[in-house]
Amino acid sequence: xxxxxxxxxxxxxxxxAAIYAPIVEATHISFExxxxxxxxxxxxxxxTCPRLPWLVAESDLVLGYxxxxxxxxxxxYRWSVDVALYVAATARRGGVGRTLYTALFAILTEQGYYNxxxxxxxxxxxxxxxxxxxxxxxxxxxxxxxYKQGRWWDVAWWQRPLAAPQPHPAEPTPLAAxxxxxxxxxxxx
Numbered sequence: 001x002x003x004x005x006x007x008x009x010x011x012x013x014x015x016x017a018a019i020y021a022p023i024v025e026a027t028h029i030s031f032e033x034x035x036x037x038x039x040x041x042x043x044x045x046x047x048t049c050p051r052l053p054w055l056v057a058e059s060d061l062v063l064g065y066x067x068x069x070x071x072x073x074x075x076x077y078r079w080s081v082d083v084a085l086y087v088a089a090t091a092r093r094g095g096v097g098r099t100l101y102t103a104l105f106a107i108l109t110e111q112g113y114y115n116x117x118x119x120x121x122x123x124x125x126x127x128x129x130x131x132x133x134x135x136x137x138x139x140x141x142x143x144x145x146x147y148k149q150g151r152w153w154d155v156a157w158w159q160r161p162l163a164a165p166q167p168h169p170a171e172p173t174p175l176a177a178x179x180x181x182x183x184x185x186x187x188x189x
Contacts, residue, residue, distance in 0.1 A: 001063075001091065003057045003096065004059075005056070005100060006055065006058070007049070007053065007055060008054040008055060012056050012062055013038045013039070013041040016056070017038045019065065019088045023086060024036075028149055028153050030121075031148060048069065049175060050174060051174045051175055051176075052067065052069060052108075052111075052175055053067065053068055053175055054066075054067035054068075055067065055104055055107075056100075057091075057099060057100050063087065063090075063094075064086060064087035064091055064100055065085070065100065066085040066086075066103075066104045068081040068082065068083050068104060069082045069084070071115075078171075078172060079113055079114045080115040080117060081108060081116055081117070083108075083116045083117070085101055087100075097130055098130065098134065101130075102134070105134075105162060107175070108162055109162045110173075110178060111172050111173045112163075112169065112173050113163070113172055114162055114165055114169065115160070116159070117160075118157070118158045118160075119155045119156070119158070120155065121153050122154045131160075135161075136159060137158065137159055138156060138157070139158065140157050141154050141157070
């Protein structure tokens with residue numbers, strides 16, 4: 001499968017929403033219960049991109065997307081991010097997810113982040129295998145943390161170091177400030 005990875009734009013909101021909707025509506029993978037509209041997804045992209053990357057993989061169509069978000073609100077967490085990845089059903093097992101995550105990690109490292117965290121609703125063997133293959137280590141399981149589709153679900157949490165901890169870390173660089181140095185980091189939302 002041939003595809004390119006680039007920064008998401010507001011124009012990608014429709015295809016991104018279309019990839020995400022069946023995951024929200026028909027699976028336990030996302031704990032959202034109502035799929036976001038194209039407009040809501042456009043707002044999410046615009047709110048994320050000045051500071052953190054949101055990437056898409058595309059050939060003729062958008063095949064998948066990955067993004068980073070703030071790990072926690074308290075300031076001492078600012079060197080860590082949460083990451084998420086979703087791939088269209090027709091593009092799974094074709095290297096899209098691995099490629100998106102690899103590009104995302106490279107940009108986050110360049111920005112000065114030290115840790116990436118991801119949650120996987122269980123069971124989800126494909127997601128667990130991908131996270132393990134990309135260097136994530138399990139850090140714990142939230143038991144019965146989400147109720148969806150008439151039952152309680154567990155979420156496994158994963159951590160992937162992006163860089164070795166430093167005694168006096170520089171502040172993370174906003175994505176917009178890296179646009180000229182990191183290919184694909186341009187915020188075009």
